[in-house]
Amino acid sequence: MSRLINSKSATGTQATRVLGLLAIVVMLWVVVSGLVFTPQDVVQGESVRIMYVHVPSAWIAYLAFILTAVASASWLIGKKHSMGFDRFAGASAEVGVMFMAITLLTGSLWGRLTWGEFWQWDPRLTTTAFLFVTYLGYLAVRRLDGSAEQRARRSAIMALLAVLEIPLVHFSVVIWRSLHQGATVLNPSGDVKLDDLMLFTLFSGVVGFTLVFFWLVLHRQRTMLLVDVVNSRGLDAAIADRRAEAGN
Amino acid sequence: MSRPNKGKVFSAVLIKDLRIELRSRVLTNQVLPFAGLVMIMFAFALDNDDVLQRVAGGLIWLATLFSSLIIIQRSFAVESADHALDSLRVAGIDLAGVFFGKAIALAIKLIVLDFVLIVTAMLLYRVDLTGPGLVLLVTCVLCSATGLGFVGTLYGGLTAGAKGRETLLPLLLLPVVAPVLIAATRATEAAFASGGAQTSEGWAWVGLLAIFAAVFGVGGSLAFGPLIDE
Numbered sequence: 059m060s061r062l063i064n065s066k067s068a069t070g071t072q073a074t075r076v077l078g079l080l081a082i083v084v085m086l087w088v089v090v091s092g093l094v095f096t097p098q099d100v101v102q103g104e105s106v107r108i109m110y111v112h113v114p115s116a117w118i119a120y121l122a123f124i125l126t127a128v129a130s131a132s133w134l135i136g137k138k139h140s141m142g143f144d145r146f147a148g149a150s151a152e153v154g155v156m157f158m159a160i161t162l163l164t165g166s167l168w169g170r171l172t173w174g175e176f177w178q179w180d181p182r183l184t185t186t187a188f189l190f191v192t193y194l195g196y197l198a199v200r201r202l203d204g205s206a207e208q209r210a211r212r213s214a215i216m217a218l219l220a221v222l223e224i225p226l227v228h229f230s231v232v233i234w235r236s237l238h239q240g241a242t243v244l245n246p247s248g249d250v251k252l253d254d255l256m257l258f259t260l261f262s263g264v265v266g267f268t269l270v271f272f273w274l275v276l277h278r279q280r281t282m283l284l285v286d287v288v289n290s291r292g293l294d295a296a297i298a299d300r301r302a303e304a305g306n
Numbered sequence: 307m308s309r310p311n312k313g314k315v316f317s318a319v320l321i322k323d324l325r326i327e328l329r330s331r332v333l334t335n336q337v338l339p340f341a342g343l344v345m346i347m348f349a350f351a352l353d354n355d356d357v358l359q360r361v362a363g364g365l366i367w368l369a370t371l372f373s374s375l376i377i378i379q380r381s382f383a384v385e386s387a388d389h390a391l392d393s394l395r396v397a398g399i400d401l402a403g404v405f406f407g408k409a410i411a412l413a414i415k416l417i418v419l420d421f422v423l424i425v426t427a428m429l430l431y432r433v434d435l436t437g438p439g440l441v442l443l444v445t446c447v448l449c450s451a452t453g454l455g456f457v458g459t460l461y462g463g464l465t466a467g468a469k470g471r472e473t474l475l476p477l478l479l480l481p482v483v484a485p486v487l488i489a490a491t492r493a494t495e496a497a498f499a500s501g502g503a504q505t506s507e508g509w510a511w512v513g514l515l516a517i518f519a520a521v522f523g524v525g526g527s528l529a530f531g532p533l534i535d536e
Binding site: 188191192194195202216218219223229230231233 | 460468
């Protein structure tokens, strides 16, 4: 831990640098392929290029929230209550919220071009918006006063309650109304209806965004570790000061 | 001294919360007038008898949700004052009993609130209620109030004593209770036969409300203790 604090590049390691470099290369390919190489869609026209950002960011956001729930459950179940799980859950949720914001933004832009509206009251859109607000609440709970242990317990329970909440919200909104385009890539029949290069670019986007996600999460959780260490040291220093004053 | 069982804790907390309400009269003197005011404001904003009749169900449940935020904060303000919640915590009693006691007390207050809101809607928005519609509406209110009581107690306990709890509670609570708003609104519209809806259409939504209450009743009883534990 002290090695981490004293190092000038405290949150970076050889592994994260390689990960970061890979993420840059893949993302550059996605940008060039998505904007230049891939053709426009017969129905959607040029607006289909938004999908190379929209779809991967949505998948990553859902992955982030699943990882938050898994890390939270691991913290609660684990006998040692390792704070690493808590920090990973928090970092994953923060990055997930960012990707969900990108999903909503790009989805709105695509919707304006395709449906003629920025927003439609469709179940998947509405559930996504609720998910976004729910995890904003989760992040607000993480910032409540209290010790690192209290933060970990509260936020772990919040993350698991979100897992309970989301199916209920989704189910109720699904019955309420439905409009969203069905899944194109993950449709049950396995019949993928995309040009090969478009599909490859989409998967490249998923890989690139996944690399960016893990790069961000690793750095963010190490920043959180440093914050916890500083807070802990601050408390120790304050206690030492009071003891010194009492001694004088 | 033996440790009181869950049932005794439940009834003691329930009676305590209702007694505080009867003595302070916050529900009758502040929350009910506020909810009535919201219903009148909706009428000003929409300014159309037909529209009001059509959307009466939604307005009742929106007013319920807004008012429930006040009731929940009040329910935990009395626990935060003088560190009453800390006393309950260190007393070593079953916190699931405390959860159910506070949740059912909250649900009873919400039932009173909904009764007043429904009567207000019948008077101001001119909605009608038949016999089968009344049965549906009563069941809908019971299930919704119970579900809101469980969720409200859970998140109220979490934010009790926290800085900025007035703004944090709506942020946490409103996304969670979206299913209650949707389901209770549709069931109430069916009960009022708004927009030609059939009474029988409302029972599926009441089923969803019952599932919501069951999920958060079980989840809340497990999570409440660890959540308020310092």
